[in-house]
Amino acid sequence: MRFFTSRLSAPFVLLLPAFLIIAAVILIPLIFSLYTSFTAYRLVQPASLWQWVGLRNYIRIFSDVDFWWAFGRTLVFLTVALNLELVLGLCIALLIDKITTGQRVIRTIMMFPMMFSPILVGFQFKYIFNDNVGLINNAIQSLGWTDVTIPWLVNAWTANLAILVAEVWMSTPVFAILLLAGLMAMPRDPVEAAKVDGCNPWQVFRHITLPFLMPFVYIAMAIRSLDVARAYDMVKIMTNGGPAGRTELLWTLIARVGYQDARMGVANAMSYASILLSIYFTYYFFRKLASARASLGSMA
């Protein structure tokens, strides 16, 4: 009781609703799903929720080759997609920053892909890459470049490439818009001073613009890494992880195991492995963000 009458109690009392809400909507579901990953929980058999199986689900998934392939593929997909989106987003942001008239219109147009649902994007690219009635095959055949049908969504390399193209098409604007915001917020004085000192455009970009943009890059990376690691809808529509598991990512596998097979205990164990991946990437990018900020501070 003495605590509640003390001066220290005020911040705790004021923060209590926030703690309670966070506990209700985040902490409890997380703990509960962690618990279910140690059970034989099947969606259609609610009683199985109380059937404790210890580490069995984890042992099974860690000894499952398909799981590790999906894990590795997700890691590669994440790395390649993030880097491609960064490079393209940066190029777009730099180009738009140079435009003096019609910039608002172009900024709006640039954001269009972000407005589509991933399911629609999946369908769109599924038909673009379709080997029979797809746009790309029809175009290259009509142009006389080849009369061979390229099975874009079948070959292991091209199928993953097609998904990557769809992902990059949809999400590059996120990078572009964040980096453009960074560019617009950048003070012009250091750039002007560098030019006066005789720096060429590359040197200005390398030593002034890019360091200033790095915090924005890492924020975008952190946000997008969480999104890409959860990639599901587009892959589900385009290939459903196939053929022969060639495009299986963690979340297509988890969704199949959890919802179609109803093995929610196993799916939750897989999800926790996936969450570890996301936590690692978030931690990594936030550390980079902190060091980029520190380095900006030292520059000032």
Add this chain to the structure above:
Amino acid sequence: MTVFRGLKAVLFSCAALGALAMPAHAEDTQYDWGKFPGYTLKVKLIGGTQYEKLYTRIAEWEKATGAKVEIVSSKNHFELDREIKQDIASGSITWCVGSNHTSFAPQYGDLYIDLKEVIPETTLAEFVPGTLASSMVDGRLVQLPRVTDVSNLYYQKELYENADNKAKYKAKFGTDLAPPKTFDEFKQQIIFFANPPNLYGTAFAGKDEGMTGRFMEIVRANGGDMFDANWNPTFNSQAGLDALQWFIDIYNAKAVPAGTVNYTWDDIGQAMAAGTLAVDLDWPGWAAFFNDPKSSKIAGKIGLAVAPVGTAGKRGGWSGSHSFSVTKDCDNKPAAVSFVTFLTDYQSEMMEARAGNLPTRTKAFADVVDEFKKDNNTYMADMFATWEQSLADARTPPLVPQWIEVSNVIWPELQAAIVGQKTPKDALDTAAEKAKQIMEDAGVLK
């Protein structure tokens, strides 16, 4: 206790369905569906153009009963299945009627009531007996069938009537060119017709249950099956190897689009309607679509033939029905039962049949064919005659809760063999091993 339960069932049946005991013939528009004034019946129904036309009749039921129908969910069946599983998991079954399917029904445990106990035998007797039998799970009628699916061949007539094709085929194989009667002939012909990228022999559903189901069909046509009597997986038998080899052969011969391993029904139907497939082993629901000039380049040029037989000289007859079920937790079962009976009554069945779907009431089969003949729609009349023949051989997938899970370990392995990543034996042995583990985990394997 048993006497009490029996009495309760009888009383319930009487109270709930006294009115339904009348003959459910559709011609009788004065049929009494009961009175439920002020009640709102919550339902979860399969959505999509081909399914929703039937729902235009809901207003009739509302008018007749005084109840209102609230469609709380309208999704494709896979999404609906996921939602229902989540409802079971959370224990929130606040709705009364759900769309169901033969393949999905065994997963839901005791979610749905046994309709045998509440629908009069006279009404049930009007359904196609085999279809009704396939709607049972563990001896319980958990679903009232709405439309039935079984596959047959659609083919481009011009290709078969072309004199040049006929001569070449005769010269090459020594037999006349005619729609295939066996899977070997089917393979031979689709390879013969294939002229990619403009024309492919056929295409098949290469993923999900579509792939497993078609494989199962050929395994059964070859004299094998998916499981033995003790639920041991047996699809890695010679019949299974031959079935898988059939897919590999047509894939390697480029008689199918390479992307067929990612195709599902829509992709195949669209390719057939675009005129890029010579033959298509497909469901009845496509018949009207293929023959509609607005949606199809092959309208008016389609032939129909019964599905081929396998090496055992029989048809696989992979079949299933869309259906409606009533939940055990429903707060007004009489209204729910009245509703599902209404949605599968004669008039509803005729409405489905006119759109090209196979009805589940025996009388609707004959009557719709008469109607088509009167309208000189010989194509649709022939379609029903062809599909009715196949229904005689119709067989559902194994009616066990583990079927979808087993299917999910089979199709990726089939794909691996088809695209040359694994040998057929390796692929089937791996799938069988995984399937066995699923059945063991479920405690089903004897």
